[in-house]
Amino acid sequence: RHIERRRLIGEPAVTRDGVAIELQANLELPEDVATARALGASGIGLYRTEFLYMNREDLPDEEEHLAVYTSVIRGLDGIPITIRTLDLGADKQGSAASRAPPTGNPALGLRAIRLCLKEPAIFRPQLRAILRASAVGPVRLMLPMITSMHEVETILFMIAQTKDELQRDGLAFDPEIPIGGMIEIPAAALTAAAIAKRLDFLSIGTNDLIQYTLAIDRLDDAVSYLYDPAHPAVLTLIRQVIDIGNKGLTSVSMCGEMAGDPRFTRLLLGLGLRTFSMQPGSLLEIKEIVRDSDTRRLAEQATELFDRIEDTDPRALIEQMNH
Numbered sequence: 001r002h003i004e005r006r007r008l009i010g011e012p013a014v015t016r017d018g019v020a021i022e023l024q025a026n027l028e029l030p031e032d033v034a035t036a037r038a039l040g041a042s043g044i045g046l047y048r049t050e051f052l053y054m055n056r057e058d059l060p061d062e063e064e065h066l067a068v069y070t071s072v073i074r075g076l077d078g079i080p081i082t083i084r085t086l087d088l089g090a091d092k093q094g095s096a097a098s099r100a101p102p103t104g105n106p107a108l109g110l111r112a113i114r115l116c117l118k119e120p121a122i123f124r125p126q127l128r129a130i131l132r133a134s135a136v137g138p139v140r141l142m143l144p145m146i147t148s149m150h151e152v153e154t155i156l157f158m159i160a161q162t163k164d165e166l167q168r169d170g171l172a173f174d175p176e177i178p179i180g181g182m183i184e185i186p187a188a189a190l191t192a193a194a195i196a197k198r199l200d201f202l203s204i205g206t207n208d209l210i211q212y213t214l215a216i217d218r219l220d221d222a223v224s225y226l227y228d229p230a231h232p233a234v235l236t237l238i239r240q241v242i243d244i245g246n247k248g249l250t251s252v253s254m255c256g257e258m259a260g261d262p263r264f265t266r267l268l269l270g271l272g273l274r275t276f277s278m279q280p281g282s283l284l285e286i287k288e289i290v291r292d293s294d295t296r297r298l299a300e301q302a303t304e305l306f307d308r309i310e311d312t313d314p315r316a317l318i319e320q321m322n323h
């Protein structure tokens with residue numbers, strides 16, 4: 001089956017009713033660029049940058065960031081990349097995070113954007129480098145773990161300041177670089193319409209969204225059986241965020257594991273999601289489903305599912321969509 005799917009590499013990701021779908025890859029290490037390209041990714045929807053901070057005592061400086069990003073962008077040959085600012089803390093520990101005082105619950109602690117706002121010395125070199133990388137190719141900047149408008153405004157102010165600095169230093173960048181945020185905390189999902197007004201795009205991070213919605217530690221094996229992407233509360237939040245994209249308020253994608261999970265592709269298409277970013281290894285399987293789907297029919301089925309979501313287990317209805 002795997003070998004059979006390889007013939008899909010050059011085929012377009014278009015549904016039976018002619019809707020074009022973006023199938024993008026998540027990148028964890030620069031080496032994965034080749035795999036993503038070979039499997040026909042139309043872009044990199046999530047470039048995780050935590051690896052730059054792992055297994056070392058010091059912090060990467062601006063030039064090191066820039067060198068890594070430049071080489072990845074060159075390897076992508078013109079397809080767009082979304083670089084996520086560092087998401088250290090909780091499940092992703094590194095030298096920079098370990099300087100922060102330990103807290104009782106790292107998943108609810110000084111993580112990701114919170115750490116960046118608190119420690120500009122860690123964040124600024126990366127921010128400058130991502131902006132400078134936007135002069136090399138099509139780059140978007142994405143902020144992880146957004147919780148509130150206040151955070152968004154603070155970061156946007158910092159980005160504006162940093163652009164001024166670069167200009168003064170005579171360093172090139174794309175002044176129109178799109179700035180987006182991950183929706184992976186229930187508070188952000190519930191207020192995503194307001195957040196969308198200030199950002200160029202949103203990307204749903206289902207790994208954390210499920211963890212925080214269901215109060216299930218994503219690293220704790222003892223409760224992993226309760227980690228359920230099809231929980232009605234999770235689906236309701238996801239639908240709400242996708243709807244913001246349907247209304248044209250901003251563009252919405254998904255880059256959590258759910259985007260590459262074949263059980264949910266039809267449901268997500270039915271809800272209106274048009275951009276999926278996943279581990280490269282899932283691209284062809286998802287493309288196969290996309291090419292076999294009719295978005296109009298799926299939209300009707302998704303509406304029916306949500307009409308009944310309060311009194312049925314959505315899993316059975318999702319199953320039906322897959323047949």
Ligand code: PEP
Nearest residue numbers: 184205206207208255256
């Ligand atoms: C997510 O939370 O869904 C996500 C894509 O980010 P990460 O897995 O890196 O936390």
Ligand code: MG
Nearest residue numbers: 184205207208
């Ligand atoms: Mg996350």
